Amino acid sequence: MKILLHICCGVCAAGVIERLIQEGHQVRGFFFNPNIYPEEEYQRRLEATKRVAEELGFALEVGPYLPQQWFEETRSLEDEPEGGRRCAVCYRLRLEKTYFCMPEYGDEVFTTTLTVSPHKSADVINEIGKEIGGDRFLARDFKKKAGFQRATQLAREWEIHRQDYCGCLYSLREKTGQ
Numbered sequence: 001m002k003i004l005l006h007i008c009c010g011v012c013a014a015g016v017i018e019r020l021i022q023e024g025h026q027v028r029g030f031f032f033n034p035n036i037y038p039e040e041e042y043q044r045r046l047e048a049t050k051r052v053a054e055e056l057g058f059a060l061e062v063g064p065y066l067p068q069q070w071f072e073e074t075r076s077l078e079d080e081p082e083g084g085r086r087c088a089v090c091y092r093l094r095l096e097k098t099y100f101c102m103p104e105y106g107d108e109v110f111t112t113t114l115t116v117s118p119h120k121s122a123d124v125i126n127e128i129g130k131e132i133g134g135d136r137f138l139a140r141d142f143k144k145k146a147g148f149q150r151a152t153q154l155a156r157e158w159e160i161h162r163q164d165y166c167g168c169l170y171s172l173r174e175k176t177g178q
Helices: 010-022 039-056 067-073 085-105 122-136 147-158 169-176
Strands: 002-007 026-031 059-062 109-112
Touching: 002 010, 002 085, 010 026, 010 039, 010 147, 026 039, 026 085, 039 059, 039 147, 067 085, 085 109, 085 122, 109 122
Parallel strands: 002 026, 002 109, 026 059
Antiparallel strands: none
């Protein structure tokens, strides 16, 4: 199956793409993350994703970096806790963009690396994906079968950037206590 995979970062991409390739799928990565703050962190995550693309030999498309769009979409949700309504808006924004890019690249289905994180609800992400794409969304929980552990193992082996917060300004503030 030809899959357009939304990629949030290189770490998550490593384990997910390895698994999809082992299952016999043809994977094209799509890095679209207007939520990542600051821009320097966005660039570090993009470079890590490019490294994973080189290691695993998959095509990588890079969407535009549109932080203002993300801030507009999440306005009034600044005080939401990590995993709350702001995150659902963020997932939807990124998955919609992935879905709408699918025809351009000729892929059959789309999915996301977001479900590999132990900090994110695969149920919420998969529900949003199905609302957007119906049968064209490949609902998965990539953290199963030690998915996150494999992703972090590959990240260590390849010495790729491993972030310590979700990516947005508010998760950074929560982490640093500011």
